[in-house]
Amino acid sequence: MKIAILLGDAGLETLIRARAMAQAMLAADPLHGGAPDITIGLPVSDDYVWKRDAGWLAAGMPGVTVRRLDWQLVPAGNALRMHQARLPLVSLAQVSHVLLPRDWGSNFTDCDAWLVMADPGLGAVYPIRPTAYFCSELAARRHPHAFCADMQSPFWTRLLAAFQIWRQAGVVVTTDPITAQDVLDFAGVAPDRMLHLPHSFDCAASDGIRPLASPQRRLIIRMEPDSLHDIASALRGLRLYRQDGGTLDPMIACEAQPEAFRRQSNVMAIAVLPAAVRDLLEDLAQDGGIERLTTPDRWARLLGRAAAVWSPRLSGQGSQLAWPLRFGLPLLCADHPAAREHAHPAAPIRYKPGNPDGIADALHALQAVVAAVPAPDDHMASVGASVGASAAMLAAQATLIVDRLLETADV
Amino acid sequence: MSDHARTPIGIWIESPRGAQWANQGMTRLLGFIVEGLAQAGSHVFRIVVTDDIRSEAEADFADLVATAGEDYSFHSPQDMGQTAADFDDLARFADRHVPVTAWISLFPNQLGIKLLSKPVASIFPDAIGLAYHDFTEGAWALDGPPAAWRDRVSQALPHITRFITFSDHVARDQVQGLFGVPPDRVTVIPHAPPTLDGILPFIRDGQRTEASRYAAACLLRRHAARHGPAYLANFPFEHVRYAAVSTQDRVTKNIRVVVDAIDELVRAQFESFKLIMTAQLHYGATWSPTPGAIARRLLHLDALSMPDLPRDVHAAFYHCAEIAIHPSVFEGGRGTFPYYEAISVGTPCLMAHGPHVAELLIDTPELAGSMFDPFDAVGLAALMLAASAGRAELVALQRATYDRLRQRTWRQVALEYAAAALAPASTGISATTLPVSARISA
Numbered sequence: 001m002k003i004a005i006l007l008g009d010a011g012l013e014t015l016i017r018a019r020a021m022a023q024a025m026l027a028a029d030p031l032h033g034g035a036p037d038i039t040i041g042l043p044v045s046d047d048y049v050w051k052r053d054a055g056w057l058a059a060g061m062p063g064v065t066v067r068r069l070d071w072q073l074v075p076a077g078n079a080l081r082m083h084q085a086r087l088p089l090v091s092l093a094q095v096s097h098v099l100l101p102r103d104w105g106s107n108f109t110d111c112d113a114w115l116v117m118a119d120p121g122l123g124a125v126y127p128i129r130p131t132a133y134f135c136s137e138l139a140a141r142r143h144p145h146a147f148c149a150d151m152q153s154p155f156w157t158r159l160l161a162a163f164q165i166w167r168q169a170g171v172v173v174t175t176d177p178i179t180a181q182d183v184l185d186f187a188g189v190a191p192d193r194m195l196h197l198p199h200s201f202d203c204a205a206s207d208g209i210r211p212l213a214s215p216q217r218r219l220i221i222r223m224e225p226d227s228l229h230d231i232a233s234a235l236r237g238l239r240l241y242r243q244d245g246g247t248l249d250p251m252i253a254c255e256a257q258p259e260a261f262r263r264q265s266n267v268m269a270i271a272v273l274p275a276a277v278r279d280l281l282e283d284l285a286q287d288g289g290i291e292r293l294t295t296p297d298r299w300a301r302l303l304g305r306a307a308a309v310w311s312p313r314l315s316g317q318g319s320q321l322a323w324p325l326r327f328g329l330p331l332l333c334a335d336h337p338a339a340r341e342h343a344h345p346a347a348p349i350r351y352k353p354g355n356p357d358g359i360a361d362a363l364h365a366l367q368a369v370v371a372a373v374p375a376p377d378d379h380m381a382s383v384g385a386s387v388g389a390s391a392a393m394l395a396a397q398a399t400l401i402v403d404r405l406l407e408t409a410d411v
Numbered sequence: 412m413s414d415h416a417r418t419p420i421g422i423w424i425e426s427p428r429g430a431q432w433a434n435q436g437m438t439r440l441l442g443f444i445v446e447g448l449a450q451a452g453s454h455v456f457r458i459v460v461t462d463d464i465r466s467e468a469e470a471d472f473a474d475l476v477a478t479a480g481e482d483y484s485f486h487s488p489q490d491m492g493q494t495a496a497d498f499d500d501l502a503r504f505a506d507r508h509v510p511v512t513a514w515i516s517l518f519p520n521q522l523g524i525k526l527l528s529k530p531v532a533s534i535f536p537d538a539i540g541l542a543y544h545d546f547t548e549g550a551w552a553l554d555g556p557p558a559a560w561r562d563r564v565s566q567a568l569p570h571i572t573r574f575i576t577f578s579d580h581v582a583r584d585q586v587q588g589l590f591g592v593p594p595d596r597v598t599v600i601p602h603a604p605p606t607l608d609g610i611l612p613f614i615r616d617g618q619r620t621e622a623s624r625y626a627a628a629c630l631l632r633r634h635a636a637r638h639g640p641a642y643l644a645n646f647p648f649e650h651v652r653y654a655a656v657s658t659q660d661r662v663t664k665n666i667r668v669v670v671d672a673i674d675e676l677v678r679a680q681f682e683s684f685k686l687i688m689t690a691q692l693h694y695g696a697t698w699s700p701t702p703g704a705i706a707r708r709l710l711h712l713d714a715l716s717m718p719d720l721p722r723d724v725h726a727a728f729y730h731c732a733e734i735a736i737h738p739s740v741f742e743g744g745r746g747t748f749p750y751y752e753a754i755s756v757g758t759p760c761l762m763a764h765g766p767h768v769a770e771l772l773i774d775t776p777e778l779a780g781s782m783f784d785p786f787d788a789v790g791l792a793a794l795m796l797a798a799s800a801g802r803a804e805l806v807a808l809q810r811a812t813y814d815r816l817r818q819r820t821w822r823q824v825a826l827e828y829a830a831a832a833l834a835p836a837s838t839g840i841s842a843t844t845l846p847v848s849a850r851i852s853a
Contacts, residue, residue, distance in 0.1 A: 094641045094644065141677065141712070141713070142677060142678050142681070143678075144708075144709035145709065148709070150706070150709070151694070151706055151709060151711055160641070160642060163642075164645075167645050168645070178681055181683045182683070184647065184650055184651065184683075185647075185650070185651040185652065185653075185683050185685060186683075186712060186713070188642070188643075188645070188646045188647060188651075189647070190647040190650060191647070191650055315681075336681060337681050
């Protein structure tokens with residue numbers, strides 16, 4: 001059996017989850033047949049970047065191949081005619097356009113089943129093969145302005161089209177309880193079409209990255225320049241903290257270009273900030289305090305040199321929460337359900353977002369924790385191994401997904 | 412009892428050209444009263460309408476548990492080969508060709524009554540337009556609707572022997588307070604609690620089961636597939652926690668507080684709760700704050716509208732809901748229809764405080780925990796969660812109250828209407844200010 005893992009983007013979190021998923025599937029013990037082969041469809045941005053990421057995804061896993069993937073938006077009627085010989089049992093009555101994966105060959109139809117790891121805001125992926133949709137989060141429910149400006153945005157058309165397909169085809173997989181609830185009553189997927197797994201796939205870090213003796217005061221702020229990261233309040237809070245004499249040394253780690261945070265940035269979330277806050281960002285930038293996260297390895301390397309991590313993201317699971325804990329680092333984060341799940345080895349310090357004064361206070365509390373904990377390299381080995389799900393747990397989860405796909409796959 | 416022995420009472424309705432009869436509001440009330448009259452068998456309603464609306468009205472009333480020609484009859488100028496150019500013409504026709512002992516006017520602003528020679532009692536549902544102001548520019552212009560309505564009621568007032576209200580607070584605050592009508596010319600006739608029981612065959616004794624909820628959800632999906640919204644066409648209603656708000660969106664309806672509560676629950680507290688309302692949402696409108704509140708927050712997939720529900724789908728809408736909410740700050744009656752309707756199919760209702768609810772609480776203090784401050788969205792959100800967590804207990808409590816209130820029947824109501832119409836002008840027959848409990852035992 002060959003399963004395609006089709007990625008909606010090549011972002012850091014997607015790469016991390018995709019690799020962990022592939023690893024788990026290779027170790028799966030499905031009801032019929034052996035463990036599947038895995039073909040990962042990785043969207044192409046820059047050719048160099050694609051090769052680098054493809055190499056990272058497949059490294060050390062002979063059963064995994066990576067193909068270039070272009071998502072093609074086609075009229076629903078065209079999709080019906082293109083695949084008339086094996087139409088999936090879904091109605092496209094409410095859907096004007098669907099997404100089809102393209103690899104300039106068999107377009108992944110040579111795979112027996114698909115696991116789509118794409119945000120539904122991308123659009124409705126037409127399930128030509130038996131399909132499972134992995135949903136990491138439905139942030140559009142609680143933070144819609146991070147995705148669009150108004151109700152007329154095409155974003156909603158794409159999202160609703162994806163929901164229509166989810167409701168009819170295969171199964172939607174999630175590892176987050178709040179997302180499972182959202183899949184039900186926001187996406188409208190009935191419980192029998194949902195697979196809620198207990199462990200996230202966020203902890204699969206690169207091997208070989210060990211903590212260095214870190215500058216004791218480095219605070220990594222895992223932040224992107226958008227409202228989903230509560231950026232206005234977070235940066236105001238940071239400014240207050242520094243005015244109060246806070247001594248942690250902040251460094252923003254982002255997937256966006258560092259220029260997005262500079263004084264002349266035309267990114268809306270930055271451009272509307274008060275001049276004093278933009279000055280703070282500019283000072284950080286000039287001191288090398290804004291670092292682009294290009295790869296998971298880079299992220300791990302930064303964590304190996306940090307004293308603490310702060311994630312102001314307003315929702316969702318992800319490496320911004322899981323990895324700092326895996327590295328044994330004190331973690332500060334906005335309060336939300338996914339953040340509340342983490343209690344081991346120590347619960348993160350949580351604060352109510354949207355309040356700069358409260359955020360500044362929380363930063364001071366973090367500073368006190370940093371002063372009290374041992375250096376990461378002293379206890380990393382004991383902490384890191386116990387954070388997150390074990391490989392066996394993830395393999396068991398992957399088995400459930402594969403079994404579900406096998407119910408309808410013709411293999 | 413044969414028709415000859417029955418006392419004929421005329422019903423006066425000024426339905427403007429192009430208006431729909433529509434089985435809602437006052438015409439629905441009239442239907443309930445006619446059904447009550449059929450049970451009593453002592454009176455007959457002779458309903459005068461325009462020729463335009465005649466066939467629609469007859470078709471609607473054909474569904475009632477009442478017999479045309481015996482319990483009620485329709486009359487319009489075409490019966491006599493006549494036409495009526497206006498309501499004065501219609502009144503002249505009625506006065507000459509529809510033999511009655513007295514009249515009941517459906518609204519207090521109908522001026523055709525001036526030409527009726529028999530005594531006229533008028534229903535006075537409320538004076539919302541005068542008490543709860545619409546701030547659009549034309550509303551309070553010199554000849555704007557509220558001022559014109561007030562002028563017409565003032566003109567009709569000397570010709571009305573008796574006013575009928577549905578509640579003490581409308582009698583006190585509006586009929587007496589706004590128009591200076593003395594109390595002995597006002598009769599308060601509260602409605603009998605309406606019920607949706609019997610509309611859906613899969614609901615037994617108002618009990619909600621997994622099977623009945625599924626069946627209700629199927630009806631809702633089917634309706635959404637045909638009439639929209641598309642988002643709800645194949646939606647798992649039976650698995651989703653939603654609050655049902657059944658009302659039109661008007662100045663007193665205060666739906667926005669529920670939108671605010673949903674925003675608080677979903678966005679601030681990460682809870683799952685949807686709002687589905689029957690009110691039509693007019694995005695861009697400024698006469699209501701509700702559409703704007705939804706649009707600004709992009710809450711349109713958690714605050715949705717399913718308007719124009721047929722009776723069975725409406726019952727399913729309530730049955731499937733986690734809770735019903737009636738956020739209105741004012742109703743002309745005693746209590747709220749959504750409470751009676753929702754609990755009749757097994758769903759508890761939360762109600763905003765207002766004069767209508769204060770009056771209900773006199774007889775039902777046990778419902779105090781189901782009430783909320785109409786301006787406190789956070790408080791409502793907390794109450795919604797509490798109601799959801801203790802749903803079974805709340806249903807039991809509200810159902811017991813409902814069963815008690817249902818001892819008042821539409822037969823009683825119909826007889827009180829007949830008595831009010833036939834009462835001499837100077838006699839205050841105030842069974843009127845008695846609480847419901849006293850009226851049940853009377």
